[in-house]
Amino acid sequence: MVNRSDVHYFGAGPAPLPTAVLERASQVLLNYKDKGIGLCEISHRSPDANDILADAKQALTTLLDIPDDYEILFLQSGGSGEFSATVYNLVSIWVEKKRAKIAEEVGDDKAEVLKRLRKAVDEELKLDYLVTGSWSLKASQEATRLVGAQHVNVALDARKANGGKFGTIPPESEWNLTPRKSGGGPALVYFCDNETVDGVEFPAFPHSLEGEDAPLVCADMSSNFISRKVDVPKYAVIFGGAQKNIGNTGIAIVILRKSLLPPASMPASPDLLRELNLPVGPIILDYPTIAKNNSLYNTLPIFDVWVASQVMTGLVNAYGVKxxxxxxxxxxxxxxxxxxxxxxxxxxxxxxxxxxxxxxxxxxxxxxxxxxxxxxxxxxxxxxxxxxxxxxxxxxxxxxxxxxxxxxxxxxxxxxxxxxxxxxxx
The missing domain is CATH 3.90.1150.10 (Aspartate Aminotransferase, domain 1)
Known part of the structure; x- marks a missing residue:
């Protein structure tokens, strides 16, 4: 028989987990806190489940020094589901902000507001994507599927500088980002911080995405989460599947700027989005709904959150002030x-x-x-x-x-x- 200690596993995901965490997991699966039932069997509405969520949030907050004005969400979408969620949520916010501004200018004339808003959506709504590998390509393709190619700006396709293959990140001077201006700019700028398939990682946060008028930056960190320092305030949304560095397959983690949640930011109504021929996202990917319900709007796999919490708490205990x-x-x-x-x-x-x-x-x-x-x-x-x-x-x-x-x-x-x-x- 081959023992766990006899092998070293370098798979890209699902990835290896700390043996000590798996050993504790085998115990809590059978009997959690001497309750006579296993962790997979407890209610996601129970005090124990809320404690597990709080512990996981605290560990991640400590590791990445996440400011108080950020929310942490746990969803079952996986990283690929967040390709869609970021589009649904941030496009909806962009539309409502644009509607409110137009309403200030024209007053209560709803027909005129809708007319101008349609024109703004047609001419101004853009989502910028930095395509540096297979996953950012998939994210841009999902955005195109949801809102249409006319609204998706591939500001960088790294293959063009590398003979049709991924493997480089051209200088920022060659990127074609949507211009930022007062009251305008893209609904989001997306990039994948580490491309699992192609072995490409951004060495640092892009300079062109910084500044007072910085766009809403969404970063997929599925495969380098909790592996290096992150300047969280530079991002509007950070997300990643747990199954690489944080835990087992089953959950995605989202770090979200609270200013993107009500009452600071309001999403457009579903009826308005339909009138504008824009997609209405499923409720389980709706950030305000998930945040309002402490990630428990639907039945969250608490065991998966517990594993992530154990992994992150282990790092907190191992590295202390570092x-x-x-x-x-x-x-x-x-x-x-x-x-x-x-x-x-x-x-x-x-x-x-x-x-x-x-x-x-x-x-x-x-x-x-x-x-x-x-x-x-x-x-x-x-x-x-x-x-x-x-x-x-x-x-x-x-x-x-x-x-x-x-x-x-x-x-x-x-x-x-x-x-x-x-x-x-x-």
Whole structure:
């Protein structure tokens, strides 16, 4: 029998979880707090469920130093569901703000308000997308499906600067962002902070999205959540699926600026959106509804939240005043060791993305120039050493070592040793 301690798993998601968390999970699944029933069986309306939610929020707040003017939501949509949710919610806010401004100008003439609002939507409504990999591409495609291509501005398609493939992030001077002006600008600017499939990560927050008139920035952090420091106030919405660094499959986490919630911001009414031929989102993706109900509008999988809370609390306890900076140091060290080894043998290994935007979380490379048989042999040799989950995404092939938080330093060193041995024997 193969023991858990005999292997190191580098799969991109669902990803490994800390063994100590899984051991506690096996206990609470059977009997939570000596109640005689398991955690999956308790009511999501119970005091215990509310305590779990509060603990998870507090741990994430501590790790990322989230300000008081932000709300944390838990939803069952996954990261892909948030592609839709951000569009539904922020377009609705944009429309209502535009309606209110027009109403101030024309008074109670509802027909005139609607006429001008239709014109504003047709001519001004834009959603900006920075497409740097497979997931940001999917997000832009979902926005196009929901609101129409005329409202979606792909401000950056990184493939155009890289021979039709992802792997670079062109300089910001080449981005075609919707102009920001007083009372105008895009409804949102979306980017994926770390592209799981393509191994591309933004090295820092884009300078062009900063400033007093900064747009509403939505960032998908599914695969690098709680792996490095985040300047939260620069973002309107941060979201991510839990199944990479935070927990198991089943929930998405949203960090949302409270000024986007009532009474500070009001969404357009469903009737108005229908009159404007804009989509009305499902209630379970409606941020005001989820926030008002403490993420418990519908039956939330509390076990999944408990796992996330355990993982995040473990990091809080491990790093103390360093907060997420402690994990960032380890993540950087693991990635550095792996990349340095790959770069040491350029005749054997080729890292796919440009060096300036290499992901610390998803290390994508080819073996012997992408020779299919040799890459198959490489993977087989890795499995013999207990190094699992290294096969690249089916859409791009190659090798991918996902360096998530639960991959230990010893796991990274084991991979480095195999890379060294393989290269020397090749």
């Amino acid at each position: 907060r997420i900076g402690g994990q960032e140091e380890i993540s950087n060290d693991k990635a550095r060791q792996i990349y340095e080894t790959l770069d040491r043998y350029p005749e054997i290994y080729r890292v796919v993305p440009d060096k300036a935007v290499r992901s610390r979380m998803n290390i994508c490379f080819r073996v012997h120039g992408g020779d299919a048989e040799k890459e198959k042999a490489f993977l087989a040799g890795a499995e013999k050493r207990g190094l699992l989950g290294l096969k690249g995404h089916r859409s791009v092939g190659g090798i991918r070592a996902s360096n998530y938080n639960a991959v230990s330093l010893s796991g990274a060193k084991s991979l480095v040793a195999y890379l060294e041995d393989y290269a020397k024997a090749a």
